[in-house]
Amino acid sequence: MSGTPPRPASDPADPGQARTLDDLIEMLRLLKLWAGDPSYGTITTRINAAWTAAGRPASELTKRTTVADCFRPGRRRLNHDLFLAIVEVLHPDKGYLAQWRQALRVVGEGRNAVSQVRVLDALPPDVADFTGRAFELDRLHRLARDASAVVVSALAGMAGVGKTQLAVHAGHLLLRAEVYDRVLFVNLRGFHSDETQPPADPSAALEGFLRVLGVPGQQIPHELEARAAMFQEQLTGTRTLVVLDDAADADQVRPLVPAVSGCLALITSRRELAELPTATRLTVNVFSPSEAVSFLNRAVPDAVVGTDADAVERIALRCGYLPLALSLIVGRIRSTPHWTLSDHAERLDECHRDRRLDSGVELALHLSYRDLPEAEKRLLRLVALHPGQDFDVYAAAAVADTDLETTRVAIDHLCDNHLIQRGAPDRYTLHDLVRAYAVGRAGDEDAPKRRRAATERLLDHYLAVSARAMDLLHPAEAHRRPTVPPPTTPAPPLDSPDAALEWLNTERPILVSVVAHAAAHGWPTHTVMLSRVLFNYLDGVHRSDAHTVHTYACDAARRIGDPVGYAHALTNLATAQRQLGGFDPAIERYGEALTLFRQAGDLAGQARVLGLLGLIEERRGAYQAATEHYRLALEMFERAGDSLGEANALNSLGMVQARLGRHTQAVALYRQALEIYRQIGDRVGEANALNVLGEVSVHLGRPEQAVDYLRQALTLSRQVGDRYGEASTLDTLGILHAELGQLVEATEQYQQALAILRDIGEPHGEAHVLNSLGDTARAGGQFSTALAHYTAAHAIAEDIGARYQQARAQAGLGHVHQGRGELSDAYRHFQAALEHYEAVGTPEAEEIRAYLVEEFRPTT
Template identity: 30%
Template sequence: MAEQRGDRISDRFHISGGFVEFRILGPFEVRSGGTVVQVGGPRVKALLATLVLHANHPVPVKALVDAAWDRDWQQASAATVHSYICRLRTRLAAAGTDGVDRICTDSNGYRLKVEPGESDVEVFRREVEIGRANATIGLLEEAGNALGRALALWRGPALSELPGKIARIEAVQLDDARIVAEEERLEIELAFQRDADVIPDLRKLLLQHPLRERLAALLMRALYRRGQQAEALQVYRTTRQALVDELAVEPGPDLHRLHQKILSQDAELDSPAAQAAVAINSLPATGLEFVGRAADVSLIMAMACAKSQAKGTALIGSINGMAGVGKTAFAVHVSHALAEFYPDGQLFVDLHGHSATDAPKKPVEALAELLESAGVPARAIPDTLAQRAAKWRDQLSSRRMLIVLDDAADVEQVRPLMPGGSGSLILVTSRNQLIGLNATHTLFLRPLATAEAIALFVTMLADGRGAAEPEAVAEVVELCGKLPLAIYLAAARLRHRPSWTVAELGHLLRRERLWAAEGDAGENRLVRSFAASYLRLNPVRQRMFRLLSLVQGRAFDLAAAAALAGLTPAEAESVLESLVDANMLESVSLERYQMHELLVSYGYSHRVSRDELVIALHRLLDYYLRTGTNAHRVLFPDSAPLPDQGRTACAGRNFADREEVVLWWETERSGFLQASLNSPTRQHGSARWECVRTLGDRETDRLHVVGRMFDGTVRLGDLAGTAARAGEARAVSSLGVLAGWLGRNRLSGRLHQRAQLLHRAGYDLVGEAAELCAMGTACERLYEFDKALDHYQRALANYREVDEPWGVEQCQDRLAALRRNRGLGGIDVTYQRRSTFSAGACASRRVNYSA
């Protein structure tokens, strides 16, 4: 390693050597393109050196005066400093070093911009940090090389030839850092038994620094191991005398103990450096099934390599996620990447926390396995859990090991396996969130990003079919929920069927979804993996999981889940949070949850009794119906209240204002529609249409939100099937109004015509008149004035027949306006807005004679 000292700098940090170099570690100088730049006299150099020492940070004018004029403000002022700075900028610029941009004026003084590698001080400090970090994790060879490169930067005493007290103070601090780095390098050399090589350096350094006890101890140890006991004792006497004469103190306890060991010829001093035990690596092989997750990998790598790790402190990384998300593959991949930083071994233990075939491993059993792997003979392993845990902590106390505890069941299973004082890294994977583990970092793995999922599928397929069918591959990974295990199994199945195309696999997955990945002959690993998690749930949580998967979309809120299960919100929250802890659900925000689509498919495979399902669906639909009714009341406070068609006691959600209604719809529309579509009995047919109507009657300026409402409610209306005629008419009418607001006038007219026919079939003359008015408005917007006139006249006749003054007045206003405007070639904008409101108001305020 000694030859490494000649290396000028490390690969990572380097003086630019090409353009500009600021040299502090020796006589102060600036170089540009390898040539020394004449920056000026001693005071200019002192100014520049001070800026370099505080590179990229503002230096107050006072500090510059202190450095260049020895704190003599009678000789210098702010103006004087500015004059010197201007000269300095000019000379740097003349040397091609961009002087104007290099030295910036700051509100607090002046700042010198220095790029990484341009200052030898900065490079020295970084190389020393690298060396110490490597030494901390046991990489002594690399640590010595880094320290050697740092020391090779020195050309003599720091800031030599610069005048002033400040320069001398800075120089002393830098020289102290240099000698400490020398001591650390020489101690590493001694660890490699290079006593003969380091003795000359130690003698020279101790002559220069006779009061440094660490240098004396290193030289004493080296001399003693070379058989020079008398000389080692003489070094102690000389150092002691210097300390007494100069500082009036005795040597410290470390040097005193070393002296006593040399006197007694302690055998410990004769033994070579402790030899590391044979490193054991029981990590599984890393395979092709790991792709992506760069950010997650970086997080664990940074945690493991952080130089801030206190000596004797174990790092614990908790990695959790749903079944099949790739926790084990991730932990194994990261562990292989970190193996070199943990030279005493890497261990892997499967705790079988969620195994479909094996019971969870007891802590006492896991400790026996760990102790044997660490080299403890079976006969020396204690019997009790407490004794084994103590033995395990003792084994790790002086080692740096990486331990993977895979598939933990809960915190109680892994807590006895944690080391005490140790520089080791423990990675724990689990489907449960190990909240009480007190981990250094907790990482929640989600399904892969789309690009990563595609890359995994193509990699696992390992032939040209993936590249030839990119769209089919994208569909397959989506059908697999971007879950690594599902993607791996699907690719494996396709790989063993060379005659299949990716598109054919996608067709099979669309039909069978969860079970198609492996086929009939497979072991159904994915299903078994989900089943292992499901079976660990108690009956209440299993019931909630089944119900949610049967009737909900992927996302839902707490109130809907409580209604579905017939629980209070507090009871439902407790159950849902337990499912989150088991990674069977994901909490996406406060009181809002979602389920992975493959878990939905798995839950759907668990049958529930028809009676239980019907009752649960009635509760959920009633919750949504009453919530929709409450929303309607907020949006249209003057309209007639909607009828309550609920069958259970479930209350709906209340709203404070219109914005709250719109926000609720944006987040809950999928659950609302799904609940309506899943209504189990025909008695809820009218209620389905009421769901549509409560969402169709919206008056809001946020038309992009209304558009999504409209698309969803039209779909619901199309799928709801046969329903009570009056309820269907009201719903279709509301959709027609909404279509008009969105500018879809042709569709609006058709919807109002359909509602009109339904009202006619139910002998509802007022309802029919309202739809005729709305049809007239749609025709006006389409410039079909003759048709509009006919619709308004028919509506007027209906209103007169039932003696509805409000409707008669509205129709007369519309007819008058239409007649006035027909010859003008267009429709007045103000009138059009009034007509739009009137059509909606007419549809929502009419009396339901047929109810």
């Protein structure tokens, strides 16, 4: 009936159905209705009461308008902490809250361009002829030396006023004076002109900071609040300078500001950020007339003044005393040595009269651009179309369709004219105002067809070089990637797996931005192909980026009606979701992909999905279901003539057989796989097969044979840079030493494996090794250490649904408590272990059952 509010559902909204941020916000609105539709004010009051009780200071409490904003669709970034607080107020069930946390993890860490940010552990290059700002620099220096207080200096001012240059110069001075011994720098893109480059998510910036500070990826929590807390822990006891450039608002930078003594944050923003209660604000204005004159005199000391003795003052006035405009004019003066300063002043006056240019920057840009050689004008216009935060000379050559040397010379000249800025080594960027001006000129001077061709050359460049890098890193997987034509423009000389990996690591944020840009601006095929090409690189290591890339690919393939491309993108996305902890949504997408592959008659695609479904069942401990999936995958790979897939399926079947205690059958399967890997030259697969053969040899009581297999496996894994394979082999070496009673050596191997697994973010392997460390510590009588290892292993295994590792942890805890005389606790853990072992159907179930009868018969 009209005017009647919708009747709330009997069950609360299911956040697991959300696929986008807008979906999640709609679910939150429905949850609010389900909870009786309390007002925003009521929700705010309840949240603040809970936060106050938890010890939060008044400065961190939320406001009604901020809460209401969480229900607004069209947002590009969510405050996870506040979002979950709203959910908890509306439905305070821990299990239900966990569903929302998982949905935020999957959706929030998915396709958002806000998650793309480049974090540096060094400052950008200092300005050689930095002038003025004596008051600001003196104040910053005095504040920075007060290490007993937490100081934040917010540098606010209009675009082009020199905020970043001031912060960078101040940072270099502080580092040279040894006030700080470490620096973190990030451009937060608060006011980027390209809509595909929205303000960076503070959670992504924190992840970057933590990785730079040495925290392994797997140890970095997903929630913003937890990441911020870990960041503060990492800074404690250090003297770290944190430079947060181009901040959008206080919410963006608040989690990134150091809250420990001895550290300082320099924040640049076009806003005052008055909401930062602990900040010392420093408003940066244009140069004073004397500073502007001093800047010009220092920058061009040999310039001839000419007939007008006041020429320098006139130039400074016409530039509005704006540092960016003055820098551009300096570039023009240096490039026209036959002109006097009086000539420049008169020309500025003429342009101002003729074009009525009131902005100093616009006037300076016009003059700087007008007198460039045509090739440099064109290069500036076209690199401004680049969707990433920065670029290298090869990308510039691609977009301009010029040779490398010509491009390098042109970029150097544009840098000398301050139209392009040097960033990290061999990287270049544009000031936002220069980019906006150049994009405008491109729109006026380059026909849409030419601009589109330039962007397509750039996309072709990234696709071709990515394909070359992946062929070097994973040659045996080449037949699974789409055929990509070689680059037609200059490309970096990738000639080794190390060089390929270095290029991919450097360009990773750019590649994700390129995928987003291609999807949004009419190149869906590039999006789909980049998803497939980059799968092995992103898989398991860069999970958030993988989710982003494959989500865009799913949308693009569906939009252009490419069912096979959509099936591949779905498979890749499901794999990323599985690694983020979402087994159920992964299974749903795998199922959809399997149907599409069947409809297309793609046997290899079907087999791949079946193998991945088998992996989920194996991780869950459902070994019978895993075996069925692996056998079907093997049959289809054989029919498709995919030798690599066949070997992988044989290896997977062998692992299940080994888990079930059927070691002889496992050896036969492993040897078949090893023979195929060697025939096709897949050294990664060969190392994996040798490793599992070594593990089975340990269980069969053949230590000499095991040592031979494992040494070969370790050498191969390190040669090809397979870190997971290296960790797995180190783990098996630990098992071997433990079987031989060499507990110290076993612990050393396990610890090396654990460090690698944590670094690459492999929770299942981490749980396995932690259980093994617990076994070794317990065997050595170190019950407290064993208890810690088993407890950590159980927490991880429970979180990812790995029942076999849960069973191992519970059995280990039972033995520890029994060894400490805590029989009631021991019995409880043994019973839990038995339940898990029975569910997965492994031989350990009978062992635990017999042990319970023998050890706990009458008294328990």
